[in-house]
Amino acid sequence: MAFTTRTRRRKESQRIMAFRPDKKSSSRSFASLRLSGECVVLLRICISKAFLIACCWVTCALCAPAQRPERQNGPDPANLPETNPYSSAADVETGRRLYAGRCGHCHGQNGEGGRGATLNTGRFRHGGSGRELFLVVRDGIPNTEMPGAFRLPDAEIWRMVAYVQQLSRHGASDPVTGDAAAGAIVYQKNGCGQCHSIDGKGGFLGPDLTDIGARRALRHLRESVLDPDADIPLEYRTVVVTTLTGKSTRGIHLNEDEYSVHLLDMSGNLRSFMKSELEDVKLPGRSLMPAYTSLSKTDLEDLVAYLGSLRPKR
Numbered sequence: 001m002a003f004t005t006r007t008r009r010r011k012e013s014q015r016i017m018a019f020r021p022d023k024k025s026s027s028r029s030f031a032s033l034r035l036s037g038e039c040v041v042l043l044r045i046c047i048s049k050a051f052l053i054a055c056c057w058v059t060c061a062l063c064a065p066a067q068r069p070e071r072q073n074g075p076d077p078a079n080l081p082e083t084n085p086y087s088s089a090a091d092v093e094t095g096r097r098l099y100a101g102r103c104g105h106c107h108g109q110n111g112e113g114g115r116g117a118t119l120n121t122g123r124f125r126h127g128g129s130g131r132e133l134f135l136v137v138r139d140g141i142p143n144t145e146m147p148g149a150f151r152l153p154d155a156e157i158w159r160m161v162a163y164v165q166q167l168s169r170h171g172a173s174d175p176v177t178g179d180a181a182a183g184a185i186v187y188q189k190n191g192c193g194q195c196h197s198i199d200g201k202g203g204f205l206g207p208d209l210t211d212i213g214a215r216r217a218l219r220h221l222r223e224s225v226l227d228p229d230a231d232i233p234l235e236y237r238t239v240v241v242t243t244l245t246g247k248s249t250r251g252i253h254l255n256e257d258e259y260s261v262h263l264l265d266m267s268g269n270l271r272s273f274m275k276s277e278l279e280d281v282k283l284p285g286r287s288l289m290p291a292y293t294s295l296s297k298t299d300l301e302d303l304v305a306y307l308g309s310l311r312p313k314r
Contacts, residue, residue: 077135084130084165086158095163098156102149111167113217115231116146120167125214125312133161144215176218176305178298183306186299190292198310205252205264206289207233213308221307225300228287238288239263241273242280249273253283 086095100109106116117125126136137157140148149157187193195206212221223230232238239253241261249271251263261273261281266288275281295303 077131080131080134082129082131084134084158084162086155087162087165091159092162092166094156095159095161098152098160099163103160106145108217111164112219114220115216117215118217119164124168130158130161130165133164134158137161176308178301178303178305180302180305180309183302183304183309186295186303187306190295190303195289205236205266205268207236209307209310211310211312213310214312216307218304218308222300222304225292225295225303227291228289229285229291232285232287236287238284238286240280240282240284241278242282243273244277244279246279250288252288256281 103116106114107119108114108116111120112118113120124133124136126141127133134154134157136146137149137160138152138154139150140146149160193202195203196209197203198209200210216224220231235252237253238250239256239261240248240250241263242248249263249265251265251271253261253263254270255262259275261275261278263271263273265271292300
């Protein structure tokens with residue numbers, strides 16, 4: 001029996017070794033993998049979803065009773081009033097203070113926009129009534145940088161909505177001074193489509209611009225063209241890795257753990273590096289996009305007008 005057991009274990013060990021991949025060949029083939037734009041998008045979605053599912057599972061398991069208490073006790077969306085019940089001058093002033101601390105950094109203190117959407121034109125991508133704005137502020141917008149304010153009391157959310165509604169009545173958007181049609185030519189001539197995509201056409205090393213005009217103010221678009229380092233989306237952070245032999249590789253930081261770093265290099269190749277084989281890993285805080293400070297004022301304003309015209313098709 002002892003001999004039979006040892007023989008069985010030896011066979012199992014041989015079977016495991018037979019299926020063990022060669023580390024060097026695996027590393028080489030993975031490092032040289034070139035992905036299409038569609039594959040990169042799917043990869044990012046898979047990584048993001050896997051991370052979010054893991055976080056949600058742990059959070060639900062440990063903290064379920066404490067999650068979103070306001071949502072549990074708050075009114076059902078169907079029972080919310082269509083118009084804002086908090087609309088007095090005092091409510092608007094309270095809403096202004098709340099907005100300044102929570103929303104102004106992205107949307108601008110006067111709703112002029114920036115990293116967040118413009119709020120002073122009276123045109124909202126997600127609804128427009130008091131009830132719809134309340135739900136956007138409370139619940140956030142999925143798959144965007146807009147978080148929910150679900151921990152705030154309903155009354156405070158309504159007061160912020162009152163301030164936003166006032167902005168939309170009295171504010172003025174950044175005027176368009178360029179020509180969008182001419183800006184489309186500037187976009188093509190400067191090779192913007194090599195990194196950015198519009199309606200699924202173009203590159204994937206930079207953010208999708210399909211509806212950028214609805215998501216960013218003209219002021220922010222202008223700043224992004226002249227100084228891309230001023231506001232880099234988290235999913236497009238640059239990473240530079242240097243191997244023990246002194247070779248450096250730059251690209252988009254996709255994922256990192258205790259043992260490895262994954263990036264998308266400038267040629268669109270998915271690269272994986274073991275940290276034990278690296279001399280240095282840096283997140284320089286600089287965009288892969290160059291600054292287009294050499295554009296003439298006319299070309300710049302035309303390009304900004306074109307980008308601002310890119311909105312969801314109704």
